[in-house]
Amino acid sequence: MIAQTRNGPPKGTRGLRAAPAPSRRAAACTTRTIHPESVAAGRALLPRPEVLDGLEGFFKAMGDPTRLRILHALQSGELCVCDLGETLGMSVSAVSHQLAVLKAAKLVSHRREGKVVYYALKDSHVGAVLDTMRTHLAE
Numbered sequence: 001m002i003a004q005t006r007n008g009p010p011k012g013t014r015g016l017r018a019a020p021a022p023s024r025r026a027a028a029c030t031t032r033t034i035h036p037e038s039v040a041a042g043r044a045l046l047p048r049p050e051v052l053d054g055l056e057g058f059f060k061a062m063g064d065p066t067r068l069r070i071l072h073a074l075q076s077g078e079l080c081v082c083d084l085g086e087t088l089g090m091s092v093s094a095v096s097h098q099l100a101v102l103k104a105a106k107l108v109s110h111r112r113e114g115k116v117v118y119y120a121l122k123d124s125h126v127g128a129v130l131d132t133m134r135t136h137l138a139e
Contacts, residue, residue, distance in 0.1 A: 057105050058106075058107070060105075061107055062107075062129075066088075066090070067098050067102055068130075070084060070088065070099065070102065071102065071108075071121065071126065072130060073088060074120055075121065075130065077120065078111075079119060079120075080116050080117060080118050081095050081096055081099065082116075099119055106122055107121070107122055108120065108126075109122045
């Protein structure tokens with residue numbers, strides 16, 4: 001939205017109009033009526049604060065395009081950091097940094113074989129979430 005100043009529209013915006021504000025009718029009730037059964041049912045499904053914290057971390061980790069690319073690459077199976085870097089066209093350092101975030105979010109696991117560290121999806125649920133998101137977005 002373009003802000004109107006005291007002396008007219010901002011420089012370089014003459015003739016441009018701000019997009020109209022979205023209608024609030026679709027998002028708000030037109031009368032203040034509380035439905036106690038519905039409120040109780042909604043409250044019963046609210047997660048505990050510690051669960052919400054975990055969900056927030058999960059979605060933050062999943063909300064980065066680079067980390068999503070790593071997770072998708074790992075759906076093919078276990079990959080070492082060097083292979084991930086080559087697959088994604090990234091430096092080993094950059095991949096390692098993102099893997100640390102994914103590991104903290106419990107989305108990937110790792111194992112060491114000598115000097116090589118291999119990463120994989122933590123469990124089948126991670127792959128299922130990725131597949132479900134793709135299916136949802138394709139609808």
